Amino acid sequence: MDILLYLIPIALTLGLAGLVGFLWTLKSNQYEDLEGAAHRILLDDDED
Amino acid sequence: METGTVSTEQAASCCEVATCKHCGVPTEGGATFCCTGCEAAHEAIHRLDEAAAFSLLAHDNDDGSYTLSLGVEGIHCASCIRLIENALLAEDGVVGARVNMSTERLTFSWTNCRERGDALAAVVNKLGYKLHPLNDTEEAAATAEKSLLRAIAVSGFAAGNMMLLSVGLWSTGGETMGMATRDLFHWISALIALPTVLYAGQPFFRSAYSVLKERHTNMDVPISLAVLLACVMSVSETLRHGEHVYFDSAVMLLFFLLIGRYLDARAKGKARESASKLLSRLVGIATVLEDGKITQVPIKELRPGALVMVATGEAVPADGIVEKGGSAIDMSLITGETMPEAVVAGAEVFAGTVNLSAPIQVRVSKASDKSLLSEIVRLLETSEQGRATYVRLADRAAQLYTPVVHAMGALTFIGWWLLMSAPWQVSLLHAVTVLIITCPCALGLAVPVVQVLASGRLMRAGxxxxxxxxxxxxxxxxTIVFDKTGTLTQGKPSLRSHALGTDDLQIAASMATQSRHPLARALKDAYDGALLTIDVEEVPGKGLRAEHEGAVYQLGSRRWCGEADEPDDNFLELWFSVNGKPAGRLSFSDRLRTxxxxxxxxxxxxxxxxxxxxxxxxxxxxxxxxxxxxxxxxxxxxxxxxxxxxxxxxxxxxxxxxxxxxxxxxxxxxxxxxxxxxxxxxxxxxxxxxxxxxAEALVPVWQALQIARLSTVLVKQNFALAAIYNIVAIPAAVLGFVTPLVAAVAMSGSSLIVILNAFRLNLRKV
CATH class of the missing domain: 3.40.50.1000 (HAD superfamily/HAD-like)
Incomplete structure (x- = not known):
């Protein structure tokens, strides 16, 4: 059963990474303006 | 204004692409502008426009900078975003500007002094985008939704990971898994569950606490109690090296309930519009003529007797009498009628109506808080207060549910402790299982899932x-009570019949493309042939005049086009004349929705x-x-x-x-x-x-009614399913047959059944 000592931390870390990733996207307001994001991709940022 | 030179030969020249006059983006159908935003921007570029005192609303960031969020109207394309953001960023001292297209709001920050915000708002105004203040409730609802989402994420993560451990626990008995491993699993579960419950359970705990303080109870009380007791019980079981812990049940309960809660919040929050939008029409600045001098006065401070100038396209700031000038006024805000009303000196105009064709001067007769508009808003507020508070089905179910569950838990505890003389720990364990298993999951999901599916389906139908x-x-x-104009009817005139030749009709339609008058628009919409490029001059209150290939054409009122006879029907009309001689009549009417x-x-x-x-x-x-x-x-x-x-x-x-x-x-x-x-x-x-x-159609009324009736049936079925489930599960829990595995299966099973039943909503045709 020693394998559990690796597997459980790995499983938890992966899960935690996903959670942190989601919380980060939420915190950095990535779901705030889904419509605007679709339009902004058309803008040419190099111009200015 | 050079709006006359429009390239409207969309049929003739297919290779020549029309571009927006303002931002240069290719436009559809040869239009002059890509969107109303650009059109307004173009018109407003030479006109000085004053912004209201928005800077008072700015948030002080305590580091010498200020941030202001405003609603902005008229954002349609990527270039609108760039236009606004770049214009602001080009100003001195602006540290950030961001347009949110979904919520139509603009947030910008600047340094220096607070008042600078007004100048910056004016910059955006000058581009032609209307700004209006936001109200706080929207902000608060968005924050609440976000924190629910965070709680779902955390509890979802925890529930998933704990399930990995739980499956291990369930699938092995005392023989295959040693006690040390089992305790390890229990400890890891506790380690994940306790912080999760403390964090993700907060919406329930807070709500339960606040109603308990008022000496009431709601659904959140048994939920909080079940979750907390389950955790306390499980910790003590873990310490005692017990066999059963309920950490996973507690977290899963929270996860399901949070989903229900979030769906509910979304359903409530959708399409939440700010009521302040309308009154913001009265927040602006009026141009007052005093002793031959022009001054800017906040509309709120307008006094009866003041003489205000109302430019074309501007809203009339206060109720009053037209003193000078004649124009057409869009009264739709007050009457719901779409046909503009012609006004001359001496006519009465109302606050909030829009001046369409020529500048007028208005003598204010009532202060703005006494205007007809304000009165209607007041009337509205009284009606809303009178609206009986409606108790939702779910709340009624909860009122019934809470005492029953609490009594059941208490009876189980007393029964095991006193009657069966079980140790108090065991008695409490059984009581807690009763609380968990009566799980309001199904109850919590019964309404929101149906609601979300129904609103999704309705949304697709517009x-x-x-x-x-x-x-x-x-x-x-x-009973249904319909309003007439704009509800039963289309609310805009459409061409009924005309007495023009093909060439004349083409010229008339080409002229009509260059006016915003509803009848001209109706003519343009009705005409589907090729259009000509004609220079058109708009004569306020009369109609359109154009010279084309040596002839003078007029499209407008009966008298102006040289027809002397009175009309013999009630239809709206336009007349067309060539070189001053009437050439025919076009009649319009507001038709029923198809x-x-x-x-x-x-x-x-x-x-x-x-x-x-x-x-x-x-x-x-x-x-x-x-x-x-x-x-x-x-x-x-x-x-x-x-x-x-x-x-x-x-x-x-x-x-x-x-x-x-x-x-x-x-x-x-x-x-x-x-x-x-x-x-x-x-x-x-x-x-x-x-x-x-x-929609142009009235069928949504029927569709909404059908889906509403169907979804209410489904909600009731869901409650029945939840009740049946409880009738089976509760005796098992009371008698102590329920293990964590049974609890988990029962919980997800009942939730799943309720969700599947709700999905039947999508099967029925309407």
Whole structure:
């Protein structure tokens, strides 16, 4: 059963990474303006 | 303005792409501008525009900078975003500017002094985008939704990971897994569960605490109790090296319930519009002429007797009498009628109406807080306060559920402890299982899932639910009261017939493309041939004049086009003349929505009483009612009488839905049991309505009613399913047969059944 000592931390870390990733996207307001994001991709940022 | 030189030969020159005059983006159908934003920007570029004192609303960031969020109207394309952001960023001291297209708001920050915000707002205004202040409730709702989402993420993560451990625990008995491993699993579960419960359970704990403080109870009390007791119990079991822990049940319970809670919040929050939008029309600045000098005065401070100048395209700031000039006024805000009204010196105009064709000077007769607009808003507020508080089905179920569950848990504890003489730990364990297994998961999901599926389905049909209980209320109605203009009818004139030759019609239509007058637009819409490029001059209050290939053409009023006879019918009309001689008449009328007859017939066959309520003349209203097939008509009613009429119907025992679009309907909408309005309606009217539908057709009224009735049936079925489940599960829990595995299976099983049942909503055709 020693394998559990690796597997459980790995499983938890992966899960935690996903959670942190989601919380980060939420915190950095990535779901705030889904419509605007679709339009902004058309803008040419190099111009200015 | 050089708007006359438009390239409108979309049929002739296919290789020449028309571009937006303002931003240079290729436009569709040879239009001059890509969007109204750019058009307004182009017009406003030379005109000085004053912004209201927005800077007072700015947030002080404590580091010498200020941040301001404002609603912004008219963002349609990527170039609008860039235009606004770049214009602001180019200003000195601006540290950030961001446009949010979904919520139509602009957030920008600057350093220096607070007042600079006004100048920056003016920059955006000058680009032609209207700004308005936001209200705080929207902000708060968005924050609440976000924190729910975070809680879902955390509990979802925890539930998933703990399930990995739990499956291991369930699938092995005491023989295969040693006690040390089992304890390790329990400890890891505890390590994940306890912080999760403390974090993700907060919405429930807070709500439970606040009602307990008021000495009431709600659904959150047993939920909080079950979750907390399950955790405490499981910790003690873990310490005692016990066999069963309920960490996973507690976390899963939270996860399911949070989903239900989030869906509920979304349903409530959708399409939440700010009521302040309308009143923001009265927040601006008026141009006052005093002793030959022009001054800017906040509209709020306008006094009766002041002389204000109203430019073309501007809203009239206060009720008053026209002193100088003549123009056409868009009265739709007040009357719901779309035809502009011609005004001359001496005519009365109202605050909030829009001056369409020429500048006028208005002598203010009432201060802005006494204007007709403010009065209607006040009337609306009184109606809304009078609206009986409706107790939702789910809340009634919760009222019944809570005491029953608590009593059951207490009885189980007492039963095991006293009657069976079990140790108190064991008795408490059984009591806690009862609390967990009666799991309000199914109950918590029963309504929101149906609600979300129903609103999703309605959304695809172009129907927007604005209040959470709209569907439930809608399913109960037995009477519908319709407004006439814009609700039963299309609310805009369309071409009925004309007496022009092909060439004349082409010229008339080409001229019409360059006017914003509703009749000109109707003509343009009705004409589908090739258009000519003609320089057109608009003569205020009269019509359009153009010279083309040596001849002078006029499109406008009867007299102006040289026709002397009086009209012999009630239709709206335009006349066309060539070199001063009348060449023919075009008649227009406001038609019924295309499917109105059919929909009304269906509603009648569903035993719904139909009424027509109109502010229009009796004869016109009767005509429309006869055409649509409505028997009960009341015409020439004021806004106050409309809501009075609704109250009388209610007193007679009818459950009424009001369908209307004008500002004059708003009080009636608020007075009705449930209300609907088309998306072409005024902001405030849409705000008041429970349901908003987008379409040229009237069929959404029928669809919404059908889906509402269906979803109410499904909700009731879901409650029944939850009840059946509890009848089976509770005795098992009371008798102590339930293990964590049984609890988990029962919990997810019942939730799944409820969700699957809700999905039947999508199977039925409407």
């Amino acid at each position: 129907i927007l639910l604005k209040s959470g209980d709209a569907l439930e209320k809608l399913s109960k109605i037995d 499917d109105a007859r059919e929909v009304l017939a269906k509603l009648r066959s569903a035993d719904i009483e139909l009424h027509l309520l109109s502010g229009d003349r009796e004869a016109v209203a009767k005509d429309v009612a006869a055409e649509a097939g409505i028997d009960i008509v009341k015409a020439e009613v004021t806004p106050a009488e409309k809501s009075q009429y609704l109250a009388e119907l209610k007193a007679k025992g009818n459950t009424v839905m009001m369908v209307g679009d004008g500002l004059n309907d708003a009080p009636a909408l608020a007075a009705a049991h449930v209300s609907m309005s088309p998306s072409s309606a005024m902001d405030i009217t849409q705000n008041t309505a429970d349901i908003v539908f987008q």
